[in-house]
Amino acid sequence: MIIDGKAMATEVEADSRSRVERLGFGPGLATILVGDNPASRMYVKIKHAACDRVGICSVNVNLPEDADETVILETIESLNSREDVNGILLQLPLPGGLDPSRAMSAIAPEKDVDGFHPLNMGFLLAGAERLVPCTPKGIICALERLGVDLVGTEVVIVGHSNVVGKPLAAMMLNRNATVQVCHVYTRDLAEHTRRAEVLVVAAGVAGLIKKNMVREGAYVFDVGINKVADKVVGDVEFESVLKVAAGVTPVPGGVGPLTVSMLLSQTVDAAEMQMETWMEKEKEKR
Numbered sequence: 001m002i003i004d005g006k007a008m009a010t011e012v013e014a015d016s017r018s019r020v021e022r023l024g025f026g027p028g029l030a031t032i033l034v035g036d037n038p039a040s041r042m043y044v045k046i047k048h049a050a051c052d053r054v055g056i057c058s059v060n061v062n063l064p065e066d067a068d069e070t071v072i073l074e075t076i077e078s079l080n081s082r083e084d085v086n087g088i089l090l091q092l093p094l095p096g097g098l099d100p101s102r103a104m105s106a107i108a109p110e111k112d113v114d115g116f117h118p119l120n121m122g123f124l125l126a127g128a129e130r131l132v133p134c135t136p137k138g139i140i141c142a143l144e145r146l147g148v149d150l151v152g153t154e155v156v157i158v159g160h161s162n163v164v165g166k167p168l169a170a171m172m173l174n175r176n177a178t179v180q181v182c183h184v185y186t187r188d189l190a191e192h193t194r195r196a197e198v199l200v201v202a203a204g205v206a207g208l209i210k211k212n213m214v215r216e217g218a219y220v221f222d223v224g225i226n227k228v229a230d231k232v233v234g235d236v237e238f239e240s241v242l243k244v245a246a247g248v249t250p251v252p253g254g255v256g257p258l259t260v261s262m263l264l265s266q267t268v269d270a271a272e273m274q275m276e277t278w279m280e281k282e283k284e285k286r
């Protein structure tokens with residue numbers, strides 16, 4: 001089975017749209033794009049178009065390529081204090097190898113719709129998920145929709161980045177799966193991947209996972225995005241792995257749309273939480 005991430009994302013979007021209608025106002029999402037990287041520009045455009053579909057008001061702050069950390073931090077500060085901005089997203093990577101960690105920590109935790117703030121990461125690790133990274137959340141959402149019970153399930157994750165592998169491992173543990181995380185230094189990768197009932201691959205290496213590395217009946221999530229001869233491909237040899245797996249996500253049309261749909265739903269989550277806090281404060285005033 002091809003796991004149709006795009007169709008699932010459309011359902012999540014419809015749900016976000018209804019939640020926006022119930023809120024009675026369009027939540028605001030601000031994106032910050034530093035420089036002019038064409039791929040980053042395209043990702044920001046995709047996110048804004050998705051916002052339009054569900055009634056989220058998006059704004060983009062475009063900073064010049066040579067913007068230093070102070071300028072980025074000032075931009076974040078001003079967005080933190082804007083009432084019409086419920087979510088803030090800093091598009092990565094930053095130009096010139098600028099370390100994004102200070103900027104990530106400067107985003108108000110309640111507006112951190114990408115889930116990278118250390119406080120939100122800490123909540124995730126402590127098993128009290130709030131706003132979490134969108135790609136892992138999209139994979140969990142897809143597994144729920146497929147009806148996969150994660151309790152005791154053998155999950156193998158290839159890739160241990162802060163964006164995908166590490167937060168996903170925490171989310172899987174929070175759901176009582178048995179988790180194994182592999183990376184570039186893992187010896188005999190196939191020995192681990194062959195054990196997986198759920199295999200998630202986020203390495204950024206085209207064709208890394210072949211048919212003989214996949215357990216029969218496994219669900220395979222291909223996070224990788226690689227450009228090979230002008231075509232976008234994942235990390236999994238799609239056609240051959242499809243023959244042994246219970247389901248595989250295509251690239252494009254799999255994990256990518258799910259990730260964007262999670263960004264929208266978390267922006268609505270953030271707006272709902274901020275409204276609750278505001279209402280509590282108003283009650284206290286009376």
Ligand code: NAD
Pocket residue numbers: 135158159160161162163164165182183184185186189202203204205208223224225226255256259
């Ligand atoms: P990264 O580039 O920060 O790290 C790569 C990870 O893969 C590391 O843990 C590394 O040790 C591991 N790795 C690299 N080569 C390996 C090998 N040969 N064998 C085993 N492990 C290996 O990772 P990232 O930022 O998580 O991105 C991974 C891929 O996922 C990239 O292609 C990226 O573009 C894509 N991505 C897609 C989405 C989406 O929404 N679809 C979101 C995030 C990232």
